[in-house]
Amino acid sequence: MSGIFEALPGIDVPVGSISKGLAQMWEGNASEGKPSPGGENAKAIQVNFVLHLGLNTDSADAVTQFDTAVRFSRRYPCRVVVLCPRKSDDGPTDMRAKVYGECTVGKTKDDTRCCEFVMLSYPRAVRANLEHQVSICLSTDIPLYYWAHRFSDTAKLADYKYLLTSAKRVLIDSATAPAGAFDFHWPKPENVRDLAYARLLPVRQGIGQFLSRYPAKAIAENLKSVELGHGAEVAAEARVLLAWVNDRLASCGAPKGIGTLAAPATAKPRSFSLKFAYTDGKVFSWEADLASGQSTFDADFGSGKTSMPASVALLQPENALSEAMFF
Amino acid sequence: MADPDRHPFLQGLSKHRGAPPTVVVIFGASGDLTARKLIPAIYNLSFDNLLPADFHLVGYGRKPIPDEEFRGIASKAIKDFSRRELDDKAWGKVAANTTYVSGGYDEKAGFDRLADHIKDIEKKAGSEVQSMFYISTPPSVFFPIIENLGASGLGGRYLGKPHHSKVIIEKPFGKDLDSARALNVELRSVFEEHQVYRIDHYLGKETVQDLLVQRFANSIFEPIWNRNYIDSVQITVAEDQGVGTRAGYYEQSGCLRDMIQNHTTQLLALTAMEAPGSFDAEALRDEKVKVLKAVDPIGLGPDADMARAQYAPGMIGGKAVPGYLQEAGISPTSSTETFAAIRLSINNWRWQGVPFYLRSGKRLPRRVSEIAIQFKRPPGTIFAQKDGFNLAANTLSFQIQPDEGLSLILNAKVPGLDTRTQPVKMSFRYATTFGSNTPEAYERLVLDAMIGDGTLFIRGDEAEESWKLYTPVLKYWESQGRQGVESYVAGSWGPEASDKLLTSRGHVWRQP
Numbered sequence: 001m002s003g004i005f006e007a008l009p010g011i012d013v014p015v016g017s018i019s020k021g022l023a024q025m026w027e028g029n030a031s032e033g034k035p036s037p038g039g040e041n042a043k044a045i046q047v048n049f050v051l052h053l054g055l056n057t058d059s060a061d062a063v064t065q066f067d068t069a070v071r072f073s074r075r076y077p078c079r080v081v082v083l084c085p086r087k088s089d090d091g092p093t094d095m096r097a098k099v100y101g102e103c104t105v106g107k108t109k110d111d112t113r114c115c116e117f118v119m120l121s122y123p124r125a126v127r128a129n130l131e132h133q134v135s136i137c138l139s140t141d142i143p144l145y146y147w148a149h150r151f152s153d154t155a156k157l158a159d160y161k162y163l164l165t166s167a168k169r170v171l172i173d174s175a176t177a178p179a180g181a182f183d184f185h186w187p188k189p190e191n192v193r194d195l196a197y198a199r200l201l202p203v204r205q206g207i208g209q210f211l212s213r214y215p216a217k218a219i220a221e222n223l224k225s226v227e228l229g230h231g232a233e234v235a236a237e238a239r240v241l242l243a244w245v246n247d248r249l250a251s252c253g254a255p256k257g258i259g260t261l262a263a264p265a266t267a268k269p270r271s272f273s274l275k276f277a278y279t280d281g282k283v284f285s286w287e288a289d290l291a292s293g294q295s296t297f298d299a300d301f302g303s304g305k306t307s308m309p310a311s312v313a314l315l316q317p318e319n320a321l322s323e324a325m326f327f
Numbered sequence: 328m329a330d331p332d333r334h335p336f337l338q339g340l341s342k343h344r345g346a347p348p349t350v351v352v353i354f355g356a357s358g359d360l361t362a363r364k365l366i367p368a369i370y371n372l373s374f375d376n377l378l379p380a381d382f383h384l385v386g387y388g389r390k391p392i393p394d395e396e397f398r399g400i401a402s403k404a405i406k407d408f409s410r411r412e413l414d415d416k417a418w419g420k421v422a423a424n425t426t427y428v429s430g431g432y433d434e435k436a437g438f439d440r441l442a443d444h445i446k447d448i449e450k451k452a453g454s455e456v457q458s459m460f461y462i463s464t465p466p467s468v469f470f471p472i473i474e475n476l477g478a479s480g481l482g483g484r485y486l487g488k489p490h491h492s493k494v495i496i497e498k499p500f501g502k503d504l505d506s507a508r509a510l511n512v513e514l515r516s517v518f519e520e521h522q523v524y525r526i527d528h529y530l531g532k533e534t535v536q537d538l539l540v541q542r543f544a545n546s547i548f549e550p551i552w553n554r555n556y557i558d559s560v561q562i563t564v565a566e567d568q569g570v571g572t573r574a575g576y577y578e579q580s581g582c583l584r585d586m587i588q589n590h591t592t593q594l595l596a597l598t599a600m601e602a603p604g605s606f607d608a609e610a611l612r613d614e615k616v617k618v619l620k621a622v623d624p625i626g627l628g629p630d631a632d633m634a635r636a637q638y639a640p641g642m643i644g645g646k647a648v649p650g651y652l653q654e655a656g657i658s659p660t661s662s663t664e665t666f667a668a669i670r671l672s673i674n675n676w677r678w679q680g681v682p683f684y685l686r687s688g689k690r691l692p693r694r695v696s697e698i699a700i701q702f703k704r705p706p707g708t709i710f711a712q713k714d715g716f717n718l719a720a721n722t723l724s725f726q727i728q729p730d731e732g733l734s735l736i737l738n739a740k741v742p743g744l745d746t747r748t749q750p751v752k753m754s755f756r757y758a759t760t761f762g763s764n765t766p767e768a769y770e771r772l773v774l775d776a777m778i779g780d781g782t783l784f785i786r787g788d789e790a791e792e793s794w795k796l797y798t799p800v801l802k803y804w805e806s807q808g809r810q811g812v813e814s815y816v817a818g819s820w821g822p823e824a825s826d827k828l829l830t831s832r833g834h835v836w837r838q839p
Contacts, residue, residue, distance in 0.1 A: 201344075
């Protein structure tokens, strides 16, 4: 049966000799003339990163997320452990492992950064016993980050409590997580981050920079309603953006929860439209099309009408990871 | 944590993502620094989406240049000097709002035209716009620019509001104490101190900022960062280049003014200062001023604390190079130093008795800037030198450029039945850990000024304290003419007098 583990690149190694497998992999790379760490320096592993490909992940998606982790690790050299639970417990009960590594050569000879991936395939039945196997795959004394991707049921994450408690950040994506994921009894809720929120950084920055030109009082006063429209493909981002807008408006003095979400528009699947309606003639609206990267602000807070085009984009997945992990 | 001083719509965003609508005016728009550093910095900030959507770039200079041509010059500068390739989208956003105003630096009417131009920008933007004036000109026109920024009202725009006018000024901040004071008086006649951003690009370097993190975020260093454990400190800022095309400037400046008084002394201050109460700009700069005030006057007489020299013909990178006096544009009787070494004593509780050695020079073997902290040796009861043990002093060195990072020299046992020791090096390199494509110092500093963060800029009193230290040396050297100017072979680490500064205290220069 072809599963996500099989879809990922790497060399099969016995689970009991992962370290040896990694060493042989680098030797092999070097003998083929591929960039490889000349010594421990080049590995410069600074981050432990566990990517957990949940049961809702298919093979193509697994490769996509793996590639995101590779791009992330080019910037932040890391030891990545990819957890690949098997969908069925009917097959073999033993665990399997694969190793993968790559080095990126930068501008100078010294600018060679390498990352190491260990993929672990395991039947669901052993998931509660993974802790020790994962721990020996991680690099000692450096921070751990845990990304749970497309998991089927938040409650099942309780089996990974050691990751949830020891990780500096737990990353989930409300665009793919089961409903109610944020209501789960997270052991350390302050460490949980939503990748959808991280992706919205440039959007929050754009709106924030534009609206910060006007006094908070002028933004909140006589505000009747707020509506956020969105395309079908950015529904999760819209929910997160609305929560942020409501929160910021409340800080300006507007009633809590004033904003509402409009039904998804079908014309532009990756678009937003935000409109503030006032009882005193003030105007604010923002139209954004992520596909073209263009947005327009229109505002009149009493000092004349302003219309300003601005670029708009979501953070790239690897940048959203670093934003959610480090900032 | 919410910052009550920030607009609610900026809370939760990094301060660097909250720049207000801004117009940056560059005086000296066709100059070398503008092309090599400023335009690429602005471009890379745009690439990283760190500029406000309402960002405008205005070049100002004597030479009339059409807007389109100025945009072309800027675009070429990005192609030639940016750390990233030219991306049409990232540059297009800036280019669309890039214009040029021509006028003399001493021509009030030109500044009035500039003021009208900024008002037009505001009109189109529909909001108040912060003005940031970047003085990237020779110092000879600092005063007329500052005066005209005052006379045209540009310097005082929106004073009292966060988006008040700001002025960034490039070194030299004077050529001695008197002129530094005069420059500060001139600046303060138009601007309040918090509006002024004196740039020393060394402070924008990641490794220089990392020095603060290493010192104050690691508990292992602070307990030993004092005279009880540290034997000496060496700060080196070396260049392998000669005077090149800067002969006119360099003849008037020399190494002490060009490098020691600013870059090297900034490194000294960051190394030796006490921990500031916070990372707030004033707290940090207060500590730097305090430590500069604690430096003893530099000895000028017998057993002087300084050495100066000029490079003689030699070889760099396997190629013969001329001596300083043979360089084009240099007087054959010049007494300008191309190398300076200084021994400083800091008279405070932490540092009394610990020599700080500073050196900088042109045509040294390689381009390197580093701070090396040499620790005292352990009591030699077990592993004594006389018993053949090869022990090095523990040395912590911060490499500022190139190969940014830090290393620590430790002593380790050589494997084998006999106990033999050997110094080993433990290293951390920025490039291998984070990649070498980190932001340039100017990117950080331009953005910091835009958001009103003066932490990495030099305050007026700080510049004066530094000049107070070195002006007696400059005056002494001027009074001596060529007497006492040693020479060193290009490609060597400096003159004999420099070595003697250390050997007389039982130390030797590192060869980084």
